[in-house]
Amino acid sequence: MTRTFSIAEAASITGLSAHTLRYYEQIGLIDPVARRGGVRRYDDDDLRWLQFLVRLRATRMSMREMKRYAQLRRAGAVPDGVTERKTMLERHAATLETDISLLGETLVLIREKIATYETLERSIRRADGVAPIHPRPISGEHGEGDVHEDACARSRRSAGVGHRSRLHGNERLLRRSRRR
Structure with a gap:
């Protein structure tokens, strides 16, 4: 049974x-x-x-x-019905493959953005004297300036040494993130 x-x-x-x-x-x-x-x-x-x-x-x-x-x-298994079911599933599978591809591309972009924010967080900590400054270039978010250079300049200014470097786009990001 x-x-x-x-x-x-x-x-x-x-x-x-x-x-x-x-x-x-x-x-x-x-x-x-x-x-x-x-x-x-x-x-x-x-x-x-x-x-x-x-x-x-x-x-x-x-x-x-x-x-x-x-x-x-x-x-049931009538020829036209079987063919139409197969066609429906083929179309749906093609749509899913496109969706999966787009999701994969989006995931790559999101991971890149996460890495950018991790880099910014490290720069902020270095600028605040929380972490040691390592002379390794860090690319900025959206290609704006050099975050490492900005962080070093900020550290020098806060310590009262060195010269005032040109402000880059990420300097504003660093300032804004410190206020939050």
Whole structure:
């Protein structure tokens, strides 16, 4: 005998709420679920299909497309339906590949920005005398000036030695960050 699951168990397994499970049944995303004594019972096939729907939704497939896919699935292995389902998934996969590529590029930019802020934090600490100054150039955020040079000049000024160097864009950033 095949094991079945209550709506609460199915909700727990799939991560969907009981309300969403009922809604998916109502709009035709899932076939009407077998009932025993008026209580919905989900089998393994139902859960696999629900988990697939969760994945499609998580990858931003529209409800309209998901309903069309479910409709074609219900029609069975008819040639046109199989071809259309395959085409839908190919289009969705291409969209995901583009999204993944863009996300990868964005992640690289975010990591670069984090590294820039870490560099600025080190410069601020050096300028405040918290960390020793090391004569290693540090590129500024957005290509503005030399943060290391600015930090050294600031240290010299605060110590009352040296000359006043030209202010760079990052000097303003350093001043602003100290006020916060």
